[in-house]
Amino acid sequence: MYNITLIPGDGIGPEVAEAAQAVIEATGVKIQWETVNAGIDVLAKEGILVPDKVFESLEKTRIALKGPITTPIGSGFKSINVMLRKKYDLFSNIRPIKAIPGIAVPFQNVDLVIFRENTEDLYIGQEKTIDEGTAEAIKRITREGSLRIIKAAFTYAHQNHKSKVTVVHKANIMKLTDGLFLQCAREVSKDYPHIQLQEVIVDNMCMQLVMNPSQFQVIVTTNLYGDILSDLCAGLVGGLGVVPGANLGKDMAVFEAVHGSAPDIAGMNIANPIAMILTGAMMLHYLGESNKSHSIYKAVEATVLEGKFVTKDLGGSASTKDMTNAIIANI
Numbered sequence: 007m008y009n010i011t012l013i014p015g016d017g018i019g020p021e022v023a024e025a026a027q028a029v030i031e032a033t034g035v036k037i038q039w040e041t042v043n044a045g046i047d048v049l050a051k052e053g054i055l056v057p058d059k060v061f062e063s064l065e066k067t068r069i070a071l072k073g074p075i076t077t078p079i080g081s082g083f084k085s086i087n088v089m090l091r092k093k094y095d096l097f098s099n100i101r102p103i104k105a106i107p108g109i110a111v112p113f114q115n116v117d118l119v120i121f122r123e124n125t126e127d128l129y130i131g132q133e134k135t136i137d138e139g140t141a142e143a144i145k146r147i148t149r150e151g152s153l154r155i156i157k158a159a160f161t162y163a164h165q166n167h168k169s170k171v172t173v174v175h176k177a178n179i180m181k182l183t184d185g186l187f188l189q190c191a192r193e194v195s196k197d198y199p200h201i202q203l204q205e206v207i208v209d210n211m212c213m214q215l216v217m218n219p220s221q222f223q224v225i226v227t228t229n230l231y232g233d234i235l236s237d238l239c240a241g242l243v244g245g246l247g248v249v250p251g252a253n254l255g256k257d258m259a260v261f262e263a264v265h266g267s268a269p270d271i272a273g274m275n276i277a278n279p280i281a282m283i284l285t286g287a288m289m290l291h292y293l294g295e296s297n298k299s300h301s302i303y304k305a306v307e308a309t310v311l312e313g314k315f316v317t318k319d320l321g322g323s324a325s326t327k328d329m330t331n332a333i334i335a336n337i
């Protein structure tokens with residue numbers, strides 16, 4: 007029996023979290039869920055954005071399945087997602103991007119993993135207004151922060167028999183910050199002579215990804231580029247509805263899909279649950295339940311290939327619940 011924190015989030019979060027929970031339970035893995043929540047819905051009900059019980063549960067279980075949480079745009083409170091990643095030093099944001107057979111996309115063989123640094127860069131939230139017409143933000147890159155995410159990417163590449171790691175940067179312009187990240191990549195790569203280090207400037211990377219994505223295996227990059235490239239790559243394999251993710255630190259893991267709270271489709275029972283369900287599969291793999299994790303991947307693939315119960319974003323007309331039930335039936 008595993009003790010796991012469940013943070014449903016808001017927007018489509020509760021719908022897809024419920025789907026993931028049901029699919030995980032269908033594998034037979036026994037989980038004691040501790041459900042706590044944060045975000046705008048909680049603020050409206052309890053008068054607080056992140057109740058203490060969220061922190062208490064995370065600090066006890068050290069592992070969570072988390073739905074997306076809305077962040078106001080341009081003003082208002084800061085991102086709860088970013089705060090949790092920083093507070094618990096969840097420095098490694100891992101996002102596998104893999105084509106699922108049956109989804110109509112231009113490239114059938116995309117299979118890459120993004121390692122995004124999750125705690126530094128422009129996401130440290132240090133912005134200030136200089137005068138009425140001027141605002142500034144600090145981009146912080148540290149040697150320690152860079153080395154650990156780059157080592158994580160190379161370790162993954164080594165363990166999974168990948169021959170190349172691509173570091174994405176803009177060190178031609180940001181010579182000190184991105185320059186430091188790139189320098190760290192060159193240093194780490196020396197310990198892995200059997201793995202090629204490919205250096206690509208972020209703008210070129212965007213073009214390469216949309217023209218020939220299967221040339222990439224493992225991508226490592228800073229926080230903001232990683233965030234943007236994740237959504238770009240999601241678009242290559244069918245959209246945000248199918249891409250899972252994990253935030254890993256030294257002693258805590260928070261599993262969450264790449265997508266946000268999707269307010270445009272929230273509460274309509276049409277969100278694609280696959281991203282969150284595969285996020286659950288990543289969590290089972292992390293727990294050592296590799297067979298059960300694999301059974302989820304296979305069931306998702308079978309459901310998509312059958313094509314009867316797929317959601318609107320994949321060209322079907324099934325509801326979130328219908329698709330979830332079809333996946334469960336395929337387990």
Ligand code: NAD
Nearest residue numbers: 074075076077087246247265266267268270271277278319
């Ligand atoms: P989004 O990912 O919520 O949505 C982008 C587009 O993709 C929308 O058209 C949406 O309908 C679609 N989409 C996303 N997930 C889908 C799914 N499972 N099935 C079908 N379609 C799906 O991004 P956004 O609109 O830029 O952001 C909305 C809110 O989410 C913002 O407040 C943002 O800050 C927040 N956000 C949260 C997280 C997180 O909690 N980790 C991540 C990204 C964005």
